Amino acid sequence: MFSTITSAAILGMEVVFVRVEVDIARGLPGFMLVGYLSSEVKEAGERVRVALKNAGITLPPMRITVNLSPANIRKEGTAFDLPIAVGILKALGCIPENSTEGVLAAGELGLDGSVNPIRGVLLLVKKAKEEGLERCLIPAENYGEGRLIEGVEVIGVRGLAETIDYLKDGKKTVFSGREARDKEEPDREMPDFSEIKGQTAAKRAAEIAAAGFHNLLLIGSPGSGKTMIAKRIPGILPPMTEEESLEVSSVYSLAGRFRDKDAFMKQRPFMDPHHTITAQALMGGGKTVRPGLLSLAHKGILFLDELPEFKTDIINMLRQPLEEKKIHIVRLGGNYVFPADCMFVGAMNPCPCGYYPDMARCSCTLQKVKRYQGHISGPVMDRIDLCAGVARVTAEQLLQENREESSSCIRKRVIRAREMQEERYKDESYLFNALMPQPDLKKYCYLGKKEENLMDKAFRTLQLSARSYFRILKTARTIADLDGCGRVKGMHIEEALEYRMGGEKYWEI
Numbered sequence: 001m002f003s004t005i006t007s008a009a010i011l012g013m014e015v016v017f018v019r020v021e022v023d024i025a026r027g028l029p030g031f032m033l034v035g036y037l038s039s040e041v042k043e044a045g046e047r048v049r050v051a052l053k054n055a056g057i058t059l060p061p062m063r064i065t066v067n068l069s070p071a072n073i074r075k076e077g078t079a080f081d082l083p084i085a086v087g088i089l090k091a092l093g094c095i096p097e098n099s100t101e102g103v104l105a106a107g108e109l110g111l112d113g114s115v116n117p118i119r120g121v122l123l124l125v126k127k128a129k130e131e132g133l134e135r136c137l138i139p140a141e142n143y144g145e146g147r148l149i150e151g152v153e154v155i156g157v158r159g160l161a162e163t164i165d166y167l168k169d170g171k172k173t174v175f176s177g178r179e180a181r182d183k184e185e186p187d188r189e190m191p192d193f194s195e196i197k198g199q200t201a202a203k204r205a206a207e208i209a210a211a212g213f214h215n216l217l218l219i220g221s222p223g224s225g226k227t228m229i230a231k232r233i234p235g236i237l238p239p240m241t242e243e244e245s246l247e248v249s250s251v252y253s254l255a256g257r258f259r260d261k262d263a264f265m266k267q268r269p270f271m272d273p274h275h276t277i278t279a280q281a282l283m284g285g286g287k288t289v290r291p292g293l294l295s296l297a298h299k300g301i302l303f304l305d306e307l308p309e310f311k312t313d314i315i316n317m318l319r320q321p322l323e324e325k326k327i328h329i330v331r332l333g334g335n336y337v338f339p340a341d342c343m344f345v346g347a348m349n350p351c352p353c354g355y356y357p358d359m360a361r362c363s364c365t366l367q368k369v370k371r372y373q374g375h376i377s378g379p380v381m382d383r384i385d386l387c388a389g390v391a392r393v394t395a396e397q398l399l400q401e402n403r404e405e406s407s408s409c410i411r412k413r414v415i416r417a418r419e420m421q422e423e424r425y426k427d428e429s430y431l432f433n434a435l436m437p438q439p440d441l442k443k444y445c446y447l448g449k450k451e452e453n454l455m456d457k458a459f460r461t462l463q464l465s466a467r468s469y470f471r472i473l474k475t476a477r478t479i480a481d482l483d484g485c486g487r488v489k490g491m492h493i494e495e496a497l498e499y500r501m502g503g504e505k506y507w508e509i
């Protein structure tokens, strides 16, 4: 007695079909599982046997062999429980031979015969559709998520008994359907820039960063509003495209953190890990490899508050993914790639007490200030295009009746500037100014004689490194785009220079 059924393994963000083969033969009774399995998959045998028993199916005293093929792919997680159980039912003749044709099955079993939720259902159903399968048999709890993909019939099952009924008599479960859900993620209340009084320079820096996809550092004393500004940046970024929304939703599905089970994610993520975060939580990994917070910030913002408090090796780890926009995790079972295309926003105090350069309040020695700032210099500063000082708002400013500009106004300008970039870079591999490689600067940041002189002067007087020279030009390009200007002009360069060090006054190094 032999049977097969289709399931799938997830490697990073990639889905590979796995054929579950079951053979039941005479011989010494036993249950054997083979096919390059992790320990959770090896334990599936016991879970499946007890779950079947509690669903009313007692296994005959025969030799059961289950093979998960292809054998060169490591299988992890508990999602193979359900296909293994269904394969056994089929081999025993409890369900018809053709009942699993064109079906992809995945789900974890509880000992009582219940089917428990799994991670990454969105990816599985998407793959099933791409490969032309007709139906997906998944846990009922993942039903809303699976049904977001159009064109595949999704069957959500709560337990093995229900699964048998469905496969045997075609009895529809409560959770089955073909048409995709059209429900939009409910609008969550987003903080708005109009709530922040003053802070013109920092707001402008946030706008430029959002428009050109630049990394941003906010520097200022405690309570000056750095976090408030950072939290409002997702609200001025353009809405996600459908493709972006699917990508982000897939990462969340894989991490088991899908926000609204009935809708694709529409709002850009904002991730603000605490400085005690571990490398694994940030970058991803674990026994069963999962995406980390950096990937959960994909297409949104990764915000590191109190940047110098983070361990140096954590900060250094960010270098490569910030550049490549993806994370590679190398494991015995294979190489995993997770997306990490996010905007980096950091915030820091200028010194340990937070009040430098206000010498009346700062209690730190100059040496201490230097050491504190030196912690983030070099590798990270090399990747930051804009640095903005956030000054404490005075009582006068707070009392002013000025209407502050709303996020939606700023967002309109950001969208316009982004459209200009998309048009300009339509034949390139990148879309935004911040991602422009150095050799292309001549082509897209053409400078006239006057502008070139200005840059030369800045280069000499400010003793710029080659890297920061190019960063300033790229930022100037974004400022020109916000201005609707095809050419980078002197005033754009001058403004970009202002954000080089966020007002030199904070820096001791």
Ligand SMILES: [Zn+2]
Pocket (backbone or CB within 6 Å): 351, 352, 353, 354, 355, 356, 362, 363, 364
């Ligand atoms: Zn201080």
